Amino acid sequence: MPSSYVEDPAPGHGSSAPRSAFRSDAPAIGLGGSWRFLLSPAVDAAPEGIERDDFDDGGWADLQVPGHWQLAGHGAPAYTNVRYPFPVDPPHVPSDNPTGDHRLVFDLPDDWPDGPAVLRFDGIDSCGRVWLNGAELGVTKGSRLPTEFDVGALLRRRGNVLAVRVHQWSAGSYLEDQDMWWLSGIFRDVTLLARPAGGVRDFTVDAGYDHLTGRGTLRVDADSGVRVSVPELGIVGLPAGQLAEVADVEPWSAEAPRLYEGEIHTEAERVPVRIGFRTVAVEDGQLKVNGRRIVFRGVNRHEFHPESGRVVPREFAVADIELMKRHNVNAVRTSHYPPDSAFLDLCDTYGLWVIDENDVETHGFSELDWQGNPSDDPRWADAYVDRMRRMVERDKNHPSVVMWSLGNEAGTGRNLAAAAEWTHRRDPTRPVHYEGDTDCSYTDVHSRMYASHDEVDRIGQGVEGPERVRERPFILCEFGHAMGNGPGGLLEYRDLFERHTRCQGGFVWEWLDHGMAQHDAEGRAYFAYGGDFGEPLHDGNFVIDGLVRPDRTPSPALAEFAKVFEPVRITGVDGALRVTNHYDILSTEHLDFSWVLEEEGIEVAHGALTVPPVAAGAATDLPLPGLPATAKESWLTVRAALGADTPWARAGHVVAWGQTRTAPAPAPAAPATGAAPHLTATELRLGPGVFDPLTGRLTALGGLPVEGPRLDLWRAPTDNDRGSDDPEEARWRAAGLHRLQHRVVAVEPLGDALVVRTRAAPPGLGFGMRADYRWSADGQRLRLDLDVHPDGAWPCTLPRLGLRMALPAALGAAEWFGRGPGEAYADSRQAARVGRFTGTVDALQTPYVFPQENGNRIDLRWLRLTSDDGAGLRVDGEAPFAFTARRWTSEQLDAATRTTDLVPGDTIVLNLDLAQNGLGSASCGPGVLPQYRLQPESASLTLTFTPQPPSPAGTPAAEETPSR
């Protein structure tokens, strides 16, 4: 028998009218902690009478509230992206509907006042039926939205019995098909709040800013008798509904989040508030705040913690925001539901533009061609408006919230239009967003996800879409799919945001990897993804697509984001420096500029740089500082750092940097020649090299056993290579690039050189790559000139083009002069600067949750790989080259599905590359841009290998450890 309320498409019932989230001086107690808990497999299997005082919950388990029962050993999490994990049969849900009964007995503090009180639930997933002291309070739906019940008359001094029956599935689940783990329970705070008679029930702060006059206006709407005071502005006891004007107010913005402390008060209650003056408007087809066009350099943020799911400890929310601010993120879309409201407090404080998104997604109906979509079904009308209302009322007083979003991927229909209409009426101060309203018939901005660069360009030019859409500001509510290694192509999006005023930025998908912290049988830690909990239907590692790992370790893509979207750009132009201010509002006054000159990556001079303040949007040119002469390749690096501490970073934090070359590399050393090949019975010698006379492969170098360099075209495919449709990886595998066979055509001395001619080609196919290795040497150095020529009709791009060799495992320390410290690829290389870097082979790996190609360092002039005693190998490139070094092969990396699959072997596999294919963003969105695709073409690479003797001092000096 279905329980009617569970399958009722209507909102919950019994709750009081939604209002803003605030804490006052009225007493409140948090009811979080250890509750009693019982999980039943179905609604009807749950025990009767749990609301009664005398119900015996002695046999129940203990459960921490807030929490998800699946993460406390009751049931298991499940991950799906688009598909509902149950039959699409709205509003029905499976009879096997896990039902979690929660009970708490609590006393009131001795000084708890008699009178009205509310019981507040900040989030119950997905549907809760609530009783207090035997009386039913009502039913909650809308998992990530608050519900309050009036309970004053029911409270007892001692022994209050609170019972909450939570159902995993409900009609509400049809509206909550976000791409994330299905997790149930009372996952946000539960609070009992005394509500003094004559107190502040609710209030709406309208704090505008007139950018032409600098004047602020303040009006607080609330019940009569409510007053507002902002002592700093001389506002004392301003009655609700009255307007105050303040000359010369400092406005709030994400860049300068000025908040004025105030109080909303009555005789009976005082509510601290923080007021930010700002005006949001859509004007001339642009989104403006305080009269200025703003650009979202944003991220989509889910609420997630690797151990507690959507229960996010405050320190993680703070860590998220600090990391965002430190990486030049200026905006958050709260994908795809309102976050814990504490997160919005932090956005107000630290300064982030927020698109607050409603808890609505019906994406699974796309599988049915949107037939039966609740968004257009009158039975769900109230649910849509109810959810919108609860979000808007809860969050309306946050200056950081500059736009409301109706939800995500819910198709389109009258219920969304009605939610938009309600919102426009309730809050005319903020535009309404919804990506699914493709013709902007009820929303205020044109929004797209994963539009290609070309399409964004056309939108920017105003030649795409109907008139109504072309008149609107344009944002990418999702772009740059950060799954695994990538995205590539952020720089080109930035250029479009700068070229077209109507293109006002976007939000990278997404902030974090939703990996669940697990341990394998051997106790090794890893992060789990879809399928790891035995779900019959799942979407694998598609939930691992963030800029930070589940534990908030930044991925290389976050460094790239920070560099691409840095608010100040420092470039070398014709022997001078140009500083361009890309802030929307701030001048550069708060920044200290400094320079350092490095000769072959070693600092030779540094100093402060005086930069006159540059206004937002302006640029200035400066002469280079006086620099000492240098002989080797030298680079000037200029950094702009915070001049004073901020809440999110200390003074000295670098927000932007640029480099310019001040001296080129000297002419390369004379080629290694002079030694001649010398054949003995078993080996072929040339200078410091020993070769196999049959295969022509180098087997030793200066006494170091090696598996000599051989052509390699394969990389362990990235998530973006695997793509969503028309994947590059499929073409590469069909072309057999992962199983090339090498035929030795000839091994022949040619004068002083040894020439090895080969052809590498996939089995069963006719095309291939001719690779000629020409080795020459002097006493110490071995030089390789590699020439490659495609042979036959190639069907695809190449993952990589270069050489693979194997070295003794002891050569675990790398040092190079090139770009670093982090990994870089053709279309994701802005964060890599020219310098000299060191790092262990182990530290060169980026431990993507789902293993794949990683750790590539580019533009190397030279590389040294050494063991503890300093002995090893140096490789010099005649032209810049790239390398990866790892303790496993590309094939092993390719086969691994979690980090614990990667077990160090007994060699170091070193790839020395001419190039790799770009990364793109095809795991969801456009692939690699044409200019970053690696085509099979003739190419050559010249490298010189020099054995390194043990260093007299033992270990080499470390200048820098790559940071990731």
Ligand code: GAL
């Ligand atoms: C979008 C969706 C996101 C996420 C993303 C792919 O379509 O809005 O929630 O699924 O694709 O990771």
